[in-house]
Amino acid sequence: MRLPLLVTITLIASATAIFEDQVGKFDWRKQLIGCPARVDFDKIGSKSDRLLISTEQSILSSLVLNTGNIGWRRIMEDSNQVVQPNGLTFTKDHEYIYSISSDGRSIRVWHKNNGVMARQLTISEQKSTIQAIHVSNGRLHVASGKTLMVFRLGDDKPLETIVAKRERSFSAFFQQDDHLVHVSAFPGDFNLEIVKISDDGSFETPKQVIIDGFDVEKCHHQSQYISCYHNSQLLVADVFAQKVHKTTLDSKLQSISGSGRLFLARGSQKVHILEVTSENGLQVRKSIDLTSSDTVGITENHESIIVASPESIRIVFVNSGKHFEAKREKNEQNSRIRSIFARKNEKDWEIVLVGNDCRIEFVTVDEGSKIVNLEWAREESLINTVSVEMVDLPLSESQQMIEDEFEEEGQQNIIAAFVRRIHSQVGQLIRQVTKNVEKAIQVVTSLSRDGNGVADFINSVRAAGQIGSASSSGPFERDYFNLRKVIIVVTSSGTVFGIDSSDGSYLWKLWLGDAFSPLESQLDQKRVPLFVQRTTAHYQLDGLASVVFSNKITQNGVIVSFNPMIGKVESRNELGYPVKRLTILPIHNHRHVFPVMLIGKNDEIAVFPSIAPEELTPSTTSLYLLDLQKSSVQGLKVDISTQKVTPIWQGNLGLTSDDEIVAVKGKSFNQKVHSQGRVLVTREVQYKYINPNLAAVATINKNTQQLTITLVDIVTGQVVHSASIGKSAKPIHLVHSENWIAYTYWSEKGRRTELGIIELYEGTEENHTQKEMFDSKIVQKLPPVVAQQSYIYAQGVDAMSVSETEQGLTTRSILVAHPSGNIHEVSRRLLDANRPMELTPAMREEMMIGYMPEIAVATEEMINYNQTVHRVRGIKTSPSGLESTSLVLAYGTDLFFTRLVPSGTFDILKDDFDHVLISLVLTGLVVGSYVTKRLARSNALASQWS
Known part of the structure; x- marks a missing residue:
């Protein structure tokens, strides 16, 4: 019995090791936790400390205090899109963490050490965002919505339950010694309802305390107090004494915070430190002058106040007039601090700073040296990624020499062209010789250090061959196959990042300002x-990229242009009006920049950078846009030369008032189509309907649950095709590429996800043989031939995308992100509208795939293998220098980058190909052939003499 079990375990272990050498070689993953809403310092027995963090993205996590690495992370299902400013509601004791999850419907108990869930308790079936939780005296007290409950720790059933008649607007637990009360408020009522909880878990009769003008948004609760502010007046209610203290300060208040018996009432230019005493009531202890960039916090022991700014950190002692200031290194690309969490230990102050850009910094401040030490930082704004582009690296020196060699200038003069070519090739020769000398020096150095054996020699040659490869430590230049790129990531928090695609390291960061708004x-x-707007293909000019956003103060549009290689801002322009539409123009100016056109609310037009009239041609003077209104869809003609917007058609596309537009997809700006036709089994060619002006509009009817996919030409307004699917529901995803549209939807009838495909063809006779480009204004002789098919997909879908290659020759793949965290690669050959029901011998010879209603989901087709990528919101693909390889970045709660080879690596040797060994073998064979030839000649001569 033991032998078969041992063999089975051995086989399983070997199966899990398939492609093990590929793991982490071409891919990387960044795990994120989101913007912290609450941070607690926690002790891990006698070991190092940790941070327990609840974030706005409904994530509960533990960070190692010394390194900032994620100890464990638990992603809740509460909020996939909605941001919760207060984060998850949780409390803790010495062993467990107790959190309210499922939108206030359940309690989850987690082990603090490893984040493993111990148990789950049910509160009610009603969702609520007004929550409170408290643990003490062996009991767990929970308030969610209308429900107030008490559990004995370890029990699954509550001891006592109270259900209010209406939803609460405020809920909190307060404890003083052994006394515990629950305080709540109801919308439109200034009365605070105080319920005392006895030792046996029962609830006593509620009592009322009135706070004039009680507003949850202007109130804060701590210890045994509830503090509220209104203009310059501060009210503090003692929930145990049931007494309200009032005071009026000398400035208008903006916020209230605090801890213990201390309150921090902040105005525009100073913060007042107040304390409630039994003798004098509410008294001002100290006032601290502030600037607009200062943020105030308080340590856990309530003995010192932290005032942090981009330039310094001030420590103010509450019980004395003592204070000191420590300078910190200022970074213009970091936002101002929005919250502070701090504690005082024996040696120094440990402070967690959270910025408006969701950057988490852990710093220590020593009173003796007055130095701020940055221990670690985390860029958590990447969890809010909304836009991604991949930009090629600059040309290498040898590639620039080749470009110089074939410059168009000087081609008229044959002597100048010859001299330029000789100069360029001499430079390439010198560069190659220098590189080989460096490799030889490295081999000799390695042999002198490690040994002189054959194995040491082979290893030294292999190591030397890796000099200049595309790695993060190599030169910042394009590699031979253009596989290394700079990933430009824009977040909804107002930050732009440049990330190295080779290892995921940060190259630069750009903060768009405090007035940023999406x-x-x-x-x-x-x-x-x-x-x-300009790639690095023009090696004499730097690359150029731009982001467009809104000023949250003026609501006007802002466009910021920057160098994508180093993140340097080239220009910043603010419009005098809000932005309604924007697009990049398909023409470039004399500096090879594709301008961005912005259309304002009243059809104002601005082009950045401006383009001269002589650079416009009649075919590029006008631009057509699709405009979605509440009740109709219209096509707009934009005349760039006169800067006028003219509606040219308007209609509802057959939509009713109950139809909701859920997705609109046009074709990629720079997508390439390699083949204009598809060869059939009959050897006829079916020509693709390639219309660059085609847009796919997905709508769903709220009453009939009917999904409609409408293909409309935005130039003429002609509906090319319309398909309807009954009993459908969200989520709906679209992919539009070449002559086909793929879409997914939830089928209410089949209770499953279904995946559909629509393909458009012109027929077997090409209608546009006389034209170089498709023209929507030329009337088609016949409508396009439509082929469509649906498949069953046994997984949910979070995002969809399609692979992109340099020439479009490689078979495309559709990338589908699952809610489980997998990213599935579905070959375009499987998602084909022309898969036949029955295969003929001719079809089998062409290796066609017969129709099956279900798309198989195999584990080996997951491009992220076992590296789970949570809550994927989008997938960005980009071509590389190899036609077989596409680069992929999936973003959501995590970032995951990898290479994709839909048709295999047909244009390059395998990465594990041993170049050194084959070179040595070939060298040995050549040498051996000469030696054997010489020996054979000697033997022949000897035999003749004998």
């Missing part, structure tokens, strides 16, 4: 458009 799209989505 744009509102026509589909009620927040977005920050990113455009690459």
